[in-house]
Amino acid sequence: MNFRTAAVFAGALAIAGWATTVQAQEGPLVTADWVQENLANPDVRIFEVSVDTGVYERGHIPGAINLAWHTDLVDPIRRDIVSRENFQAVLQQAGVGEDTTVVLYGDNNNWFAAWGAWVFDIHGLNDVKLLDGGRKLWEAEGLPLDTATPEYAASTIELPAEAADLRARLVDVLEVVENGADVSLVDIRGPKEFSGEIFAPEGVQELSIRAGHIPGAVNFPWGGAVNENGTFKSADELKAAFAAIGIDGSKPIITYCRIGERSSHTWFVLSRILGYEVRNYDGSWTEYGNAVGVPIDNPSGTVWGKI
Amino acid sequence: MTIPAIRFGVPALILVALAAGFIALNGGGPEGRPLAFSLAIGAAFGVVLQRSRFCFYCNFRDLIEKREAAGVIAILVALAVGAIGYTAIFGAWLPTPAPGRLPPTAHIGPVSLTLVIASFVFGLGMAISGSCLSAHFYRLAEGSVISPFAIIGAAIGFGIGFLTWNPLFLAITSNAFILWLPNSLDYAGSLAATLVLLSALALAALWWARPSQVAAPAALTLRETLSRVFVQRWPAVTGGVLIGIISTLAYFRVAPLGVTAELGSIVRTAGTAWAVLPGTLFGLDGLRGCATIIKETLLSNNGLFVIGLIGAAFITSFLAGQFKPRALTGLDVVRGLGGGLLLGWGAMTALGCTVGVLLSGIHAGSLSGWVFLLCSCLGVIGALTFARLVGLTKAS
Secondary structure, eight states, X not given: OOHHHHHHHHHHHXXXXXXXXXXXXXXXXXXXXXHHHTTTOTTXXXXXOOSSTTTTTTOBXXXXXXXXXXXTSEETTTTEEOOHHHHHHHHHHTTOOTTXXXXXXXXXXXXXXXXXXXXXXXXXXXXXXXXXXXXXXXXXXXXXXXXXXXXXXXXXXXXXXXOOSOBOOHHHHHHHHHHOOSOEEEEOSOHHHHHTSOSSSTTOOOOOSSOSBOTTOEEOOXXXXXXXXXXXXXXXXXXXXXXXXXXXXXXXXXXXOSSSSHHHHHHIIIIIISOOOEEEOSSHHHHHTTOTTOOOBOTTOOOTTOO | OOOXXXXXXXXXXXXXXXXXXXXXXXXXXXXXXXXXXXXXXXXXXXXXXHHHTOOHXXXXXXXIIIOOOHHHHHHHHHHHHHHHHHHHHHHHHOSSOOTTOOOTTOOOOOBSHHHHHHHHHHHHHHHHHSSOHHHHHHHHTTTOSSHHHHHHHHHHHHHHHHHHHHHHHHHTGGGXXXXXXXXXXXXXXXXXXXXXXXXXXHHHHHHHOOOOOOOOOOOOOHHHHHHHHHTSOOOXXXXXXXXXXXXXXXXXXXXXXXXXXXXXXXXXXXXXXTTOSOSOOTTGGGSSSSOOOOOOSSOOHHHHHHHHHHHHHHHHHHHTTOOOOOOOOHHHHHHHHHHHHHHHHHHHHTTSOIIIIIIHHHHHTBHHHHHHHHHHHHHHHHHHHHHHHTTOOOOO
């Protein structure tokens, strides 16, 4: 094989590899196989966003960077998501450039990874992907984990000055409840929280003084969107399941839960997998249920002060 | 005990049970593997504790009263080896120990007057009951008649600790500070400071100690080798090195060593179910250390660690012919329950004991570990001095 033949052969291989990579990247999800093939790809940056702090350090996908949800992705003083400036600094330090493909994954069926995707989207990186199945599938398949913390050459990425309109505020919800705005409300908490039988799951700290749900909301517990192995159900299954409760994408949707994190998982399903127009109400039930002068629906009769 | 069927049969049965438990858990996939590892590392810890007679209280008392330094040297070696191991892991997990950052799950606890009082009380409890909680666990396997009562007393002490937690937290603990040495000294400086301090303590202990007569070692035959492994007490440094390694491996794979989390968790769950404990314990679950959360699953890492510890200690104790229960006296019950109560209250309020705060804390470079070391030693000295002054017999 002379030099020219070798070069052409190598080029063809590279193009074939590039084509495969691009094909596999389409859509909001990537498979564990794809991640394995792209572990050394400098144009791919993998982030772990897990609920349980400490699991990353004990073993993560090789090369993945840890995003601590309680420090890297929030502004705790303002009870807000991370500011543009701080998030930009995080991404620059992680070496994320304009053309980097960002993949997120995490524990608990990608719960906080989906929330991370929502934060990325708000700050203008709107094509980040989730590893389908998250940590659960990666571990179950016995794929390699690493404990070393990677460091990358810093990038100079700049985020858009304007945040994307993916958040619903209390006033937006009240537009639906009190002024009849044509928007669907999806409450993704457990049935007992939805009905007002309990105020919050056992052991949680963020509480509302009232139990129940926002009037007009439909209930779809977030765990219903995933299979036993942690992967998302197929788009057809998801479409049918939501259509059964009247959510078919024909009008805008607002998702909410207790503090707006579980609901971002459903936001991801509805907006990224099914392509519906969705905003996440991150004030959620802790804000709405505590707000003065707003109506609630409480089928269990556990009204204010009565447990 | 000399009946071979018992001496070898009981260990064989326990070994089979532990192995079956390990295999069953390990086959449980990603959720089961840490549980299996906890059982195994607990068993390893139990073997080393029992074989080397590693006991924080007894070793310290031997130094004070008998001027024997070996036990204390074992503790200091364990602290040094674990500190080196932890530093290696920290460097991989958290390359820069910048202020405000702490390595995940390490027992880097708050330092306050509460910790001072709790560790002093824990020291009193050790002196009264005859050992610390981890040693009571392995002493069950040696037929100690006090240890069962000490563990029951510790459970009651935990309950009282939960009852007094909120007032103490509001008055003192909420103002506590956390000092992680690498934040101030970087990893190299922190490890160097730790090793220098441990070396100084070792030199002081050796200066105070009086060398005892040591018989010339027997020639190393197969019989002698088996005797050294299974019957004779392991050398202090061997025990210390092994405990430092076990501590490092436990932190690397599952969690820092600790023996009280499961006990506290059971007490808290029962107390909450019976509505005798407050539903909210301020800040408890957010603090580092052997936190005691409401039980949600039957099998926990810490529970399996303790089961492994006790089971393996039974194995080695029977093989060595060291299961020697004696007749129970009323004083045993009083000492066990009373001392145990102080151990339990101290461990709950200090967020851990000699293993969780002292050992794991010093390994992690936490000031809380050093405070616990100092104050629990003062508690022991106080109790021994008091006993001598009032003419009580020495704690055994």
